[in-house]
Amino acid sequence: MKKLVSFFLLILISNSALSENGYRLWLRYDLIKNQQMLTVYRKQIKSVYIDGYSPTFLVAKNEIFLGLSGLLGTAITDLKTDGKNASVVCGTFNSHAIKNLNIKEAEKSSLGKEGYIIRSVVYKNRTVIVIAAPEDIGVLYGVYHFLRLLQTNESIKNLVVSESPKTKLRVLNHWDNLDGTVERGYAGFSLWNWHKLPGYIDARYIDYARANASIGINGSVLTNVNANAVVLSPDYLKKVAALADVFRPYGIKVYLTARFSAPIELGGLSTADPLDEKVRQWWKNKVKEIYEHVPDFGGFVVKANSEGQPGPQNYGRSHKDGANMLADALQPYQGVVMWRAFVYDDNVPDDRAKQAYNEFKLFDGAFNNNVLVQVKNGPIDFQPREPFHPLFGAMPKTPLMMEFQLTQEYLGFSTHLVYLATLFKECLDADTYAQGKGSTVSKVINGSLDKHELTGMAGVANIGSDINWCGHPFAQSNWYAFGRLAWNTESSAESIAEDWIKMTFTVDQTVVQSMKSVMMASREITVNYMTPLGLHHIMGWSHHHGPAPWISNKHRADWTSVYYHKADTLGIGFDRTVTGSNALSQYAKPVQDFYGSVDTCPEEYLLWFHHVKWDYQTKSKRTLWEELCHRYYSGADSVQWMQKKWDALEGKIDAERFRQVKMLLQVQYEEAIAWRDACVLYFQTFARRPIPSVLEKPLHTLEYYKQQSFPYAPGIRPQW
């Protein structure tokens, strides 16, 4: 008996210990603590009627019952056959139950395939909450939205919600290799267990699909853009099909990365020339085979002629030729090609920031209509801060897809707390002036500026096998925010953060406000201790961990740090104006003028666009050198501020995640100090000026920092 009791005790303890390990993400559905709201909700929600039986309806049903019973802590009646007395009714507009409720035609129009409405409707003197949509998937999205209202303790009294996504393809790009490693992955290994698929379906695939559907993500690119052709072989396609089957009810399509040389590697052909008839036929056959396995396959993502990946240029052909060949093969099945503009070819350009524009702009209008060109947010590579990519606004006849990076390759991996929605928004809100004032990147992406039907946003996933999915408890917010912004590019970073905190931690207002202030400031803080004033790409060689502004003499100039910061005894920064690389000429005239003059260029981008003298007077009246020091120091100090804010939350949130974040913030602080010291000491060798005396002395010498190596950084093979 004693043994039995302690056994149960153990289960209880381990359950409670597991309960806040982060696995449940923002779908926690714990009992609502606010008694007043709970009472109101319980009164309003007693029963649910779901009018539909498709697999999507089944998952909607599971979710709403799982959510309601957890949040309300009471049994909710499942009105299986008759919705007349239900407090919540879910169905498509064609369903019997919804038709009875006489929803006005005007409310149904313009919702699109994935939209939905949530309404409080008076029916026979009773208020009924209606979740209705043109298609099944809209009902599922509506269910998640409704649950979110409860999770965030919003009123559900007079509901008038109409939602439809602003972009069509909202996809995660997994840089997952077939051997289970994840390129730039900091949260463990790949989720896809290729060995056990297709026979064994890990429950995690379902939770992954639930999480994505809850924020409107409708596509998953399973494999790394540095592609392996083998994923297109018959055995792998069976495994891919099994994942597609799991994801389908959640409205998620699978996509694969197509290695351009697959016709050679898999097909035994002697060429992969996109104009060669045999090659074209090989792809047609391959695509047909894929659709036999996955009838709703989404299409291909392609990285070609970049960083050693094969591509059409190997055969003297162009990006257009390559993309259109694959597009032709996919066309009969409504598949799309997402052709990446991140090109980094074998020749070192005068300015790497110019390359994508130079290679792609001329093909505007020449791509098939099922091709999207996928463009990274900035012209270099997912830096803590970059100006928007000059291709946005420059290719009006081509659907341009946004590529954001959720995994923090250049932002402290999964050890630093950095909420990226502010970075995403900065880019989306930037004005390209392509068609005059107000031509924001957001409008380019959502198709409204150039009237594109096909639109999309991709996020390089930060998900792995770690129990909490993303490595850092706060990294989950970047997955969440990406989905919400892809759904609505106009949403605010702040409101998304607020929802996420309430769903993930607590609705307690003091905690929400405090966490939100940390999240909202976190990206700017990181910029300050890593790359203030427009500096970029001065991270550690290859693994991109830690500071290394001294990197020089590599086999390519544009793989060094000195190429980007160009510090000398006179000043620092990359002159991208007409006196330098003139990368600015790739932007619309008002943007050129704005960034082109040191007087109007915001200091955030100063050294991105200008080479500036050390004694140049900045807005703070400090010299550039002093301002640089000041920013580095304030960045590191601000991490201490984040720590203080966090420490004050002890006891107000669960102990487990409190402790995790506390430890991570300490690592972040130490690394921020290393960034600060290493950069200030290194740049001082050019500036030849003292560190302002009000600032404390660096902890170590420059030599010390230069000698640091990071043999444990993810992506580095351990060596002895």
Ligand code: GCW
């Ligand atoms: O950010 C860089 C990364 C590479 C990546 C490449 C890309 C997948 O350092 O690891 O390769 O960009 O986006 O293709």
